[in-house]
Amino acid sequence: MTATTNTLRSLAPLVGTWAIDGPGLSGTVRYEWMDGGGFLVQHVELVQDGEVNRGVEYIGFHAESGQLRSHFFSQNGEILEYVYELADDTLTIWYGGVDSPAKFVGTFDADGVRNTGAWQWPGGGYESNMTRVEELAR
Structure with a gap:
């Protein structure tokens, strides 16, 4: 494995489907490897304070x-x-x-099935926790 692959593979514990919860926050996110393994892809479907947020995120290694x-x-x-x-x-x-x-910091439990954390920025933030509901091939 290359440094690129090793660094990206450090995110393997995220792979799967997660239920998201927090005050005024609910939904799911799913992390999966893109064909070929060059990116980790996150699919997002959240409701925050009554507003629906959907999207897709591509996470990859930036060599520079x-x-x-x-x-x-x-x-x-x-x-x-x-x-x-x-x-x-x-x-x-x-x-x-x-x-x-502006950042999220969360800690996984010993089993890696729950991440408890919060988004934070100067003057604000909110709790956002993840619970694994489906494990995919890492």
């Missing part, structure tokens, strides 16, 4: 920075960029880049 970067394509045409890191049992997702104060 050595980071796992993504592009999220929303139902309304927005394209958002994130950086992912899964270190030990902690998942961090930065909006924009690792210097951004």
Whole structure:
């Protein structure tokens, strides 16, 4: 395996379907490998404070920075960029880049079936937890 493959494969614990919950938040996300394994693809269907949010995100290895970067394509045409890191049992997702104060930080339980965390940014944030409902081939 190359460094590219190893770095991207660090996100393998995300592969599967997850129920999302939090105050005013519910829905599902599904992570799966793109054919060929070059990207991890997330399908999102959430309801937050009564508003439906759907989209797809492609997460891949950015060789120049050595980071796992993504592009999220929303139902309304927005394209958002994130950086992912899964270190030990902690998942961090930065909006924009690792210097951004807007990020998600969540911790997996010992079995890897629940991630408890929150999105946070200066002046705000919200809890967002994931519970695995279906495991896919990692």
